[in-house]
Amino acid sequence: MSGVRVYNKRLLDLGLTLPGFVERSKVIASLPNLGLLTLASHTPDNWEVIYKELDTFSEADIEAVLREVPDLIAFSALTARINETYELSNRFRKNGVTTVIGGLHTTAMPDEAQAFADVVIQGEGEIIWEQVLTDFENNALKLRYSSLANASYAFHLKDCKVPRYDLLDISNYNRLTIQTTRGCPLHCSFCAASRTISAYKKKPIQLIKKELDKIHEIWDRPFIELADDNTFVDKKWSKELLTLFGKYKMKWFTETDISIAYDDELLELLAASNCAQVLIGFETTNKDALNGMDRANWKLKQLDQYQEAIDKIQSYGISVNGCFIMGFDSDTEETFAATEEFILNSNLSEVQITLLTPFPGTDLYDQLKSDDRLLTANYWDKCTLFDVNFVPKNFTVLELEKRFEQLMTNVYSDERVNERKKKFKQTLLNKRSNKTYGTI
């Protein structure tokens, strides 16, 4: 199931008039599901594979799938679409099809998922998937397979196969994804992606080359989005990666932390490899909220360098999309004002603002659950990053929603979006004319 729908009606109406706000979510919604394409590559040749994305589903969609007479259907979905995925899985089970479900959400909530699928995959799927298919053929399927509970199912990225991009109708996509790293060592309290599936690991460069070669076979000058949580953690490996990327005719995008600003050699390689934009989680300008966010307090220690880091990275011609989260317990009215001021005074070329969201599997979720502050037990549909799902500390739910809407209105006004674009254009012109780079 693809796509995410915002529930806050006022924000949704607002979003329709704020192009900067909807741009990124449109990109995310149109990415293919790399997890399923990866499982497809780990499917033995005696199986025929069909890849299908549904945003909504009707009787006709279900019948169309049933006409293919599938032996087995594997589902993957974000938390925000998991309830519909469960419903769809149950519909197919009633029609006698065996269903398997996996991904971040079901890894965190395997008992919940078990009620809606014949098999639940917890953690990394590659080795497990091959085992599931063998067990299916031998009529010996188990209810659950877990790489977290069973070390023999843990996957080494040296054994990666090229995802089955050939299953896609490429004309439906404006970007393709590859994964070069999995997980992140920082362990931020609200982050589900960093460690739910596996600990931090890197893919061997020669395997990434194979994936890029495959993509270039089907797409002349692709736009690639890395499905990584934090790509440049290991700087030595990152430089090898960027040297490889520099050999291809492509534009690309990834997520990183601000440590890249401290490495000139890496920034030079990044610029030379046609990186279009890096997305950086600054998270907040509120010191109290940063305090304890990650176990080493690394993010708090970077706060004073935020503005210089943005300028330094962008002076290499690389656009920075700065991400900020609102709704931390120590956030007050002043935090909203300070965030807006920080963004206004920064040279960020793009901005992403979201609401703190307790995804299952995170420390944040455990904390709010034990404090009885989650608004409902099953709020998965509202894990959109733009809906409030818990009782805030210094606001009521309505106050937080309204203050967030106000911030969005100000930050994404046409005037501010154009200002940011203009500033970045100027940064690019400066780079061309004097070739001097920012310092930090």
Ligand code: SF4
């Ligand atoms: S740095 Fe980013 S990816 Fe890493 S744990 Fe924190 S939020 Fe997650």
